[in-house]
Amino acid sequence: MRIYICADMEGITGLVDADDVQPGGRDYERGRTMMTEDVNAAVRGALTAGATTVTVNDAHGPMRNLLPDALHPAARLVRGKPKLMSMLEGLDATYDAMVCIGFHSRAGTLGVLSHSFMGHEIEDMWLDERPVGEIGFTHATAAALGVPVVMLSGDDAGCAEMTAWDPSVTCVAVKYANDRFAADLSPVAEARQAIEAAVADSLTTRPAAMTPSSHTATLVVRWQSASVAATLLGIPGVTSADSRTVQASGTLPDLYRQFGVWTRVATALTHQAPYC
Template identity: 40%
Template sequence: MYHRVQTTPGNPEYERARLLMTREANAAIAGAFDGGARAVLVNDSHGDFRNMPPDLLDPRAQVMQGRPRPLGMMAGLDQDIDAVCLVGYHSRASGRGILAQTINSFAFARLEINGLELGEAGLYGALAGEYGVPVVMGSGDDVFIAENHALFPQTRFVEIKRATGQNSGISLSPAQACAAIQKTVAAALRDHAAQPLRFDAPFEIRM
């Protein structure tokens, strides 16, 4: 997706985009089972958290939809989760990535924990870390990966798009993107050495 209209319900662009996201979720599900997963929980986490048609998701997975819910985009961490995959993430607010934002477009221009600027991947990766769960895979544009590679050094990343502006970029085809996601999730679960992301208390949070 490149433009906010593609992320806003009520128009044909959104309807196409939600199907593309569902296919990427299915690629991640297939990769998880290829990599030895016994169960997969999909956390629908855009907008009002009810975007992907559940009847089009791989029936081997369960899906969590709707809001509000405890732990937000990381809901389900208290259900014996072993690893987290971040599929379709974007770079942080005030960054140069496609649709760059943190939480929503109007809430934060910058957010720091203990002096480190974070986007949604860092925030929710740290929340997963509080439960002892590592982030093993992430997909998004090149800016998202550059921002988070040092934060998650053992995580496997998939570059789906290369950003050329807030609303423009160069993308893999949907088929190539899904194939790369499936392959990377499978490898991440088979071989992962990722450690949970943790920050030392006391926490200093600046918004």
């Protein structure tokens, strides 16, 4: 059984502030340890369920957050950037299931460190007219590849978002949002035990293999900056809905890969910190 773990950072046990998750932040190094240990709990759960291959993709920010020397020795690590498929680099139909660790809710929600890919630069996103953030877009792309998402950890807002998107996914809330930078935290040992158990259980009862999809989807993104939207119109297939909103259609994962180009263009134009 081949398992893919996508690891973000905002939904990791104990982390609530930009200083916890951004390089140079006063608590970032501690945040890296917390992230690594949440992922290790997931790896243990996967091995308990019978996984023979566990691949971990460091999917947050610089994508060099996880501590390789502290990562479970059974896991292979995909690290660094750029990656053509970003948060899903290396995922393909040979994997039996995907696990999402440390995820957060989309922009505009009152979740811990909530945003959609780019801090406040992306105001809203829709996939086939459905509001979407990292959780939904990642889930939809994995499904198109034929890989079911079986488990997610994060705050309660992220868990609620995943449940609304796909109620079959097992969710573990490791903290409960009081505001965007404040939360009621689960005890660390309790949270990691819950992650390990949920991964093992969800993989033991995972759904049957999925058939990859060639469905044509439409992605709409509303940016904070009209300059970003205008520049993206230079990409073939991208059209304007209004001065700050662009859209494109295509099959997943191609549309997901193209969106990665959009974010790189936006980063080059704005140089804005993720959390403002």
